[in-house]
Amino acid sequence: MAIKILTDSTSYIEESLREILDIRVVSLNVEFEDITFKETEIDNESFYKMMDKKGIPKSSQPSIADLYDEMERVVKQGDDLICIFLSSDMSGAYSTAHLAKNMILENYPNANIEIIDSRSNCMQLGFATIVAAREAKEDKSLEQVKEVAENNTKKSRFLFIPANLEYLQKGGRIGKANAIIGDLLKIIPILTVENGVTTVFKKVRTKGKAVLTIVKQVLKDIEALGLGEIVVHHINCIDEAKNVVKQIKEFVDVDIKIQDIGPVIGLHVGPGAIGIAYYTKEDIR
Numbered sequence: 001m002a003i004k005i006l007t008d009s010t011s012y013i014e015e016s017l018r019e020i021l022d023i024r025v026v027s028l029n030v031e032f033e034d035i036t037f038k039e040t041e042i043d044n045e046s047f048y049k050m051m052d053k054k055g056i057p058k059s060s061q062p063s064i065a066d067l068y069d070e071m072e073r074v075v076k077q078g079d080d081l082i083c084i085f086l087s088s089d090m091s092g093a094y095s096t097a098h099l100a101k102n103m104i105l106e107n108y109p110n111a112n113i114e115i116i117d118s119r120s121n122c123m124q125l126g127f128a129t130i131v132a133a134r135e136a137k138e139d140k141s142l143e144q145v146k147e148v149a150e151n152n153t154k155k156s157r158f159l160f161i162p163a164n165l166e167y168l169q170k171g172g173r174i175g176k177a178n179a180i181i182g183d184l185l186k187i188i189p190i191l192t193v194e195n196g197v198t199t200v201f202k203k204v205r206t207k208g209k210a211v212l213t214i215v216k217q218v219l220k221d222i223e224a225l226g227l228g229e230i231v232v233h234h235i236n237c238i239d240e241a242k243n244v245v246k247q248i249k250e251f252v253d254v255d256i257k258i259q260d261i262g263p264v265i266g267l268h269v270g271p272g273a274i275g276i277a278y279y280t281k282e283d284i285r
Contacts, residue, residue, distance in 0.1 A: 003136040003145055004074045006083045008062060008093050009039045010264050011126040012233070014257070021133035026070050028091065028264045032057040039264050047263045048236055048271050056167060059264040061092040067100035075104060075111040080142050082114045084129045084149055086121040087196035114146050119196040121265055123231045123277035124158040130229075152228075154283045157221065158193050159201060159214040160233065160275025165189075167270030190214060191269075194285075211240075211274065215247045218276055222252055226281030231257045236271040244274065 007013070009027040018025065027038035030047070032054050039059075042050075051057065074081045088094035094117045101113045118125040132149035140148075162168055165187075188210045192201040201217075204210045218230070230248075234241035238258070245256045261273065 001078055001080065003080045003082060003140075003142055005129060005133045005136055005145075006070055006074070006081060007125065007129040008085050008091075009262065010086045010091075010121045011084075011129050012122055012259055012262055012265075013126045013129060014259060017130065021130065021137065023129060023133050024070055024074075026062045026066050026093075028062055028093065029060045030057050030263045030267070031060055036060075039262055042263065044236075044260050044262055044266070048266070051263075051267065056267055057263075059091075059267060061096055064096050064100050064103075067093075067097050068103055071100055071104050071111075071113060072108075075108045075113070080112040080114075082116065082132055082136070082142065082145055082149065084116045084118055084125065084132060086125050087119045087193070088117045089119075089196040090121060090198075112142055114142060116146065116149055117196070118149075118153055120153065120156070120158055120193045122158060122160075122233055122261060122275070123259060124153075124156045124193060124279075126231075127156055127229060127277065127279050128152040152279055154285055155225075155228065155281070156277070156279035157217075157284055158275060158277040159217060160191050160269065160273060161188060161207060161210045161214065162191070162269045163207070163237075163272025164270070167268060211244060211247070214276055215244065218248060218278060219251050221278070221280055221284065222254075224282075225284065227252070227254055228279040228281055230254060230276065230278035231259050233259055233261050233273075233275040233277060235261050235266050235269065235273045237274055240272075240274050244276065248276075 006024045027040040085093045097115050118128050128149045131152045135145045135148045190201040232241045232244050241258045
């Protein structure tokens, strides 16, 4: 009997690492007016080109059938399962997973399934998933693996910068008036995820200042709390991402991966967004 890990597609863990750690993924969906598809069924470049032509789509949670199927594949083999999903305040995936679990238990009464609300998304969710998968590979107990994942959420932070306020406004994250005023004043919000919701970390006047601000915060956290792992996220701005990596490496010699953000999160912040996700050795919160 082994412990398997299931997450959702908004974790954006690189495919090679998912394969090494045997991390399973259930996909959220993207809905344009004339077409609906799973986030995992399209590459990022094609999606953002499609969004340029068709406008901003909507996103939706995984179907209960998809969640049930993924869970059943694991329990049929006699393995235990830990599911780690994006914040329940951002999607219904967490609550629907509980419904799927109850259906599984009706047919497989001895199944052991734990479901964790990461209270975040992107690689902040990804890191909780990764550390859990590593523990599972070390033959730790179900409770031990669950505890490691939950503890990681106390050590992680995700700071990100939209290129402008257009996508936040169209996605309902801010009001139209605030978007207009913000664009006129050239205000760039630095966003973060706290208590499961996207909130404003700070407001500055230019994207350059915003990048400098998040880099300083990362370095401050590393100095005070140590560093576990770190990823620079971007949407169609790889050169900016490389520059952020360079800025951090000027002060600390750490391994920094670059990972692009997919459609479901990308449709809310838009191309040109950039961010940093990381976790520390000691608790941030």
